[in-house]
Structures are given as structure tokens and as C-alpha cells.
Amino acid sequence: MAYSEKVIDHYSNPKNVGTLDKGSKSVGTGLVGAPECGDVMRLQIQVDDATGVITDAKFKTFGCGSAIASSSLATEWLKGKTVDQAMAIDNMDLVEELNLPPVKIHCSVLAEDAIKAAINDYRVKNGLEELVFEEKGVH
């Protein structure tokens, strides 16, 4: 199976690989997937408490090229968005942008799950209630 150019580009030059201080109150961390399934994503957001804007986002991913590309693209999209705007990111937007084939859609779902998990982590740290998201169940 050939990868799309955009996937190859994100794989070769991944954006925002790294680690934020998960102990910080203004950092939300989402860790999703499982080693047994062949993909694990960790996505982190740094939120400006005053404005609610995501000022930085970092990821680390264990997985195939599409999983790496999905998380790399997700961090690009997160930066500059408010937390509320970030919640609206849909996995199908990632699929479209990266031209993911059907067998790789689960990579984009995982990225969306990672975003939501990071937002919830941030909310809980800041005394807000955890949001319940609809299960996509395509993994």
C-alpha cells in the first residue's frame, strides 16, 4: 500500500515531537491506544489559563506512519485554537487532509481520542468536570 505524500511528509518531518511537563496545571495529557494493538499516542496541550487558547502541543506516537502523521497533524491544528474549538476536531478531517485509506481510519480516531483525553485531563486538573464523548468505536 502506498502512502500519500502528506503522510510521508509528516512521517519524515514530524511536527511537534516532544514532551510537556505533565505535572503542570496548564498542561493536559492524553495517552490512548495499547502496545498490543500496535499503536499508542500521547498528545499534550499547553493552555493559556486566562484565554483558554492552546499555546503549544506536543506528541509522541508508537505506531505506523499513518498514526504518526495523524498525531503530528493534530498537534499542528491544536496550536492557536481554544480548548472549545479543539473539541470540534473530527477524525474525518484528519482522514481527508492525509488521504488515509479505510484500513488506516482507526489512526485518525485514535488521534481524536488523544485530543479529547488531553482536554479532559486539563479540565480535571483545573476543577472542571470530565466531558463524556460519544464512542466512535471504529478502532
Place this chain on the structure above:
Amino acid sequence: MLKFPIYLDNNATTPMDPRVLETMIPYFTEHFGNAASRNHPFGWEAEEAVDYAREQVAKLVGADPKEIIFTSGATEGDNLAIKGVYEMYASKGNHIITATTEHKAVLDTCKHIEKLGGEVTYLQVKEDGLIDLAELEAAIRPTTILVAIMYANNEIGVVQPVKEISTIAKKHGVLFFTDAVQAVGKIPVDVLKDGIDLMAFTAHKMYGPKGIGALYVRRKNPRVKVTAQMDGGGHERGMRSGTLNVPGIVGFGKACELARLEMADDAARLSKLRDKLENALLQIEESYVNGNREHRLPHVANISFKHVEGEGLLMGFNKNIALSSGSACTSASLEPSYVLKALGLGDDLAHSSLRFGLGRFTTEEQIDYTIEQISNTVHKLRDMSPLWEMYKEGIDLNSIEWAHH
């Protein structure tokens, strides 16, 4: 000068040796006859060529030419051997013994036998990929008619103790079939010395053409028969009907002859290259060889790089190096290699594996390049891997509650 892409997936298929192609060409155009045409020179020529090739094939494995049944390949050979014995020996029993690490052509044929009402025992393998001989013997019942164990494994290259297996089978009056696709032409295989009753092998794994293979069926001590699985003109002593693929057979014959003459040199050269590759890659932290390293094909290595996913790893260099991985992220099930799992490897390590299959045309320069590319990519992906970061921080990955999906 290195030419790309480099091919290191010789367990999947091998390129055809140009010397094989050369012998085949006249049999497409000039000598196109049907080997079964008894009444004119076109048929005689074709038959003569087939007879000669049959001798070349037989000689490589120490068989009598009459014991070689040409098939379309090893999948057909596996089917014909297992289903053919099951039908032919139905009055003796209905139990077959095989192993969990067999090729799908054997496993799925056995599943089919079970649907027909037959009974199959699937032996587990030990951590090193070899079967336990005591377990094999204990599994034999009065109704057992066949033991089907591969000669060498396609994913990890381990070579089963074939001689010991056949001795046990013989002791209990059970036939022994081996899928020897990966072994024939690569290491010495001798049906008499090894005590093999039936054996499937194929040309395209030994620098011959695709679409042609053979089933060895023993004629003496004991005389073995299989029920044909295709009805027709009664070719191949009635065991496999269908007009013979003369150019394929000629090429198969030549490939066998070349293998017989060059096997020792190829194996010596390739085991050195394989060891060089393996030793260099084992310098990488947390990398492991899968399967028994001693009882193994000389040109095969299967290595896991912990905390890096196989398909992601391949992507780092698969424009330039053709390799295969035990990870199956592309399949809907996300199930990694069942062979690696049978060794007791966790799914995570099975997802992190690469299979190297060197071949007659592999060069040292290619191996040096491969070592460099893989090392670089493993390091790059580990810098990107949350699992590697956790491992380095001393976090026990098993203590984390993963969201299994």
C-alpha cells in the same frame, strides 16, 4: 554503486536466476508441445524436457524421479498431500497432527479436514519455535494417519528436527508430510535420510519461476498414495491431472540443478552476511532475535526492536529496502504475526519485528546500507515513541491500564 530498491524479502519469493530463464525460453515458442502428445515430435520434445527436469528436481532432494508429482506450487502440494492422504487412508483413521506455526496453506487445509469430520491436533511450539518431540509422540493415537510439520519456518527460519520427527512417525506407522518450501535448495534436504514420506516444495523460492512446484510422494517403504484432488486426464501417475507446465517445469529443473551445485557456497556466504546484519542490529538497545539461532536457515533473521512499531519502522526505508514485518496494522484485525505469538512473544514485541530474507543476489554493500538505515530509523522512531520514553523513565508498561480497542 548500490541500486535501489534492495530486496531482502527472499522468503516471500526470489528473483529468477537469469540462467533459469534462459533454459525456459525455447519452451514457450519453439518447443511448445504438450508433454502428453504421444504421436508427434512436439510432444516427444516436451516429454523429454519434462523427464530431464524431473530428474534434476529428484536429484536435489534424493528422490527417485517417479516420486516427483508436479503441481502449481506449494499451496497445491500442501492441499494434495493432506487432503489426499486423509481421503486415501480414511479406513485407517482420521487424525492429523500439525503445529501452530505452520503456513496457512497447511493450517487452513487442516481446518477444512476438521469440517469434513476429521480430527486435528495443533502442537504448540517451544519459545525457540521448535516442536517438542515428546509432545508429538504423546499426541499420536491409534487413528493418527499423518504428521504434518514444516521443514523450516517462513517467518523465523527455524529448522525443525525432521529426522527425529520422521523416526517417531515411522515407529507408530504414521505417514510424515513436510512443507519444505523454505528449506529445499537452501539447505541439504534428503527424503531418504530425513525419512520423509511426502514433501511439498516450490520453484519460486529457489530462483525458479512462479506457478510450478512439486509434491514428493514416496514409492517404497512404504508405498504412499494420495487421492487426486482434481479430476481430469490422469497426469502425474493419476495424482494430479492437468496439462504439464513445460516451461515452468524446465525452469524448476534448472533451478534445482543450480541449487544443488551452488547451495553450499550460497549458504556459507549468506550466513556470514546474515550474521553481520544480525550482530550489528543486536548492538541496538532492546533488540531481540526471534526463534532458535542454532537450528536455523542460513539466510534468515527475524528481529524485534522493542517500543518501535514494525510498519512504522518499514516506512523509514521501504522506498529503498524491501522487507517484511510481523506487524499487521494494515489488516482490519490488527493482529500481529501468529507465528511470533506462538513463540510466546507479547503482541507488542510481535508488532515490533522485521523479517530479513537474504538471497543469492544479496551483496555485502546492501547489508551495510541496511544496517545503517535500520539503526537510524529505530533511533528516530524511539525518540518519537511514548513507550520508549516511559521505558527509559523506568515505568513498567505492564502496570499501565491500556485502553484496548
